[in-house]
Amino acid sequence: MGLTKSEIFTDQQNEISNIAKVFGHPARVAILQHIFKSNTCICGDLVEEIGLAQPTISQHLKELKKVGLIKGNIEGTSVCYCIDEENWSNMKTIISDFINQDINEQNNCC
Amino acid sequence: MGLTKSEIFTDQQNEISNIAKVFGHPARVAILQHIFKSNTCICGDLVEEIGLAQPTISQHLKELKKVGLIKGNIEGTSVCYCIDEENWSNMKTIISDFINQDINEQNNCC
DNA sequence: TATATTAATCGTAATATTGCAATATAATAA
DNA sequence: TTATTATATTGCAATATTACGATTAATATA
Numbered sequence: 156m157g158l159t160k161s162e163i164f165t166d167q168q169n170e171i172s173n174i175a176k177v178f179g180h181p182a183r184v185a186i187l188q189h190i191f192k193s194n195t196c197i198c199g200d201l202v203e204e205i206g207l208a209q210p211t212i213s214q215h216l217k218e219l220k221k222v223g224l225i226k227g228n229i230e231g232t233s234v235c236y237c238i239d240e241e242n243w244s245n246m247k248t249i250i251s252d253f254i255n256q257d258i259n260e261q262n263n264c265c
Numbered sequence: 266m267g268l269t270k271s272e273i274f275t276d277q278q279n280e281i282s283n284i285a286k287v288f289g290h291p292a293r294v295a296i297l298q299h300i301f302k303s304n305t306c307i308c309g310d311l312v313e314e315i316g317l318a319q320p321t322i323s324q325h326l327k328e329l330k331k332v333g334l335i336k337g338n339i340e341g342t343s344v345c346y347c348i349d350e351e352n353w354s355n356m357k358t359i360i361s362d363f364i365n366q367d368i369n370e371q372n373n374c375c
Numbered sequence: 376t377a378t379a380t381t382a383a384t385c386g387t388a389a390t391a392t393t394g395c396a397a398t399a400t401a402a403t404a405a
Numbered sequence: 406t407t408a409t410t411a412t413a414t415t416g417c418a419a420t421a422t423t424a425c426g427a428t429t430a431a432t433a434t435a
Contacts, residue, residue, distance in 0.1 A: 156424040157390030163316045164291035171294045178285035180393085181274035184363070188278070191366045196374035199411060206273045211394050213413055228375040232402045232411045235374040247364050253294070254357050256301045264306035264345040265338040267393050267420030290423085309381060318425050323383055325423095342381045342432045 171253050174246055177222050182207055182215050190225065190238055198233040222246075281363050284356055287332050292317055292325045300335065300348055308343040332356075 161169050177183055185205050190197060201216075202209045216236060219225045223242035227234045271279050287293055295315050300307055311326075312319050326346060329335045333352035337344045 156388065157422060159290060159292075159391090159423065160317065161291060164295055168291040168294045168298070172289050172291040175285045175288035175294075176290075178363075179282050179289040180269060180286075181271060181278040181282040182269075182393090184278045184281050184285075185274055188363075188366075191369070194369065207270065207393095208395050209412075210396080210414080214392095214394080217413085226375045227412095229402085229412095230374065232409085234412060237373050237375045238368050239375075240368055243364075243368070250360065250364055253288075253298075254353075254360055256298075258301070258348050258350055258353070259304065263347050264340070265336045265347045265349075267391090267418080269393065269421090292423090317423095319382070320384080320426080321424050324425095327383085337382095339382095339432090342379090344382060 167249075171249060174222060174250060177218055177224065180215065182212070183219055186212070186215060186219065187224070187238075190236060196228075196235040196237050198230075198235050277359075281359060284332060284360060287328055287334065290325065292322070293329055296322070296325060296329065297334070297348075300346060306338075306345040306347050308340075308345050 164172075182205060186201055189201060189204060193200075199209070201212050205212060207215075216225070216227070220227065223239055224246060225236050226239045227236045229235075274282075292315060296311055299311060299314060303310075309319070311322050315322060317325075326335070326337070330337065333349055334356060335346050336349045337346045339345075
């Protein structure tokens with residue numbers, strides 16, 4: 156096995172987990188934080204900033220792009236990445252709705 | 266390889282990714298949603314509710330327990346799980362802070 | 376005590392992820 | 406055109422994750 160049975164879950168559940176999976180690696184968290192913090196929009200600085208090999212960073216960027224949280228812009232020989240604001244905003248709604256569910260105090264069994 | 270280099274990241278980055286990793290599987294999202302929704306606190310209902318084998322559900326519950334988001338209470342032969350409110354609340358702060366970072370509009374290169 | 380009932384653990388197969396060296400590709404500069 | 410620079414892709418080894426059958430452990434009930 157090793158294969159997640161996505162079919163048995165709702166679209167919403169798969170959507171939440173797909174986003175969360177991308178946040179589930181510290182390198183991708185670090186990349187996003189760097190994009191947020193940095194005034195210049197970045198590209199290959201991430202390699203020396205984070206300390207992983209260039210192909211590894213490239214791979215993480217690819218996954219961030221795949222879920223749409225970032226987008227890249229070619230500038231000469233380098234590529235500048237930034238947050239995809241609309242998709243980031245949508246993500247915020249999806250994740251917030253999930254983590255802000257109200258706990259039913261009447262039925263606490265612990 | 267296949268081994269995440271946690272040492273090169275901050276505690277905060279590792280903390281965020283560790284929480285997110287747990288949300289990164291639809292079964293665990295479904296389990297949490299079921300605990301939130303259900304009036305009775307649950308246990309083995311999850312198996313038939315979700316449609317994965319009992320050992321698989323048990324394994325997912327274990328990971329949710331490991332990060333502290335749920336706790337279990339033995340009731341006879343069954344175990345009743347519920348949200349660990351304090352840890353859930355802490356998680357909310359950590360994740361909210363991360364996803365609610367302000368986008369620096371002046372430096373959008375895309 | 377014997378027998379259900381329920382959940383956890385063990386063992387294992389299949390697949391996914393991480394990380395990097397080597398290489399390829401793309402764009403500019405000389 | 407030929408370097409140079411920056412990023413992406415490929416291929417692969419090491420490790421992690423997912424899923425489940427079989428088994429075990431713990432409690433309840435006959």
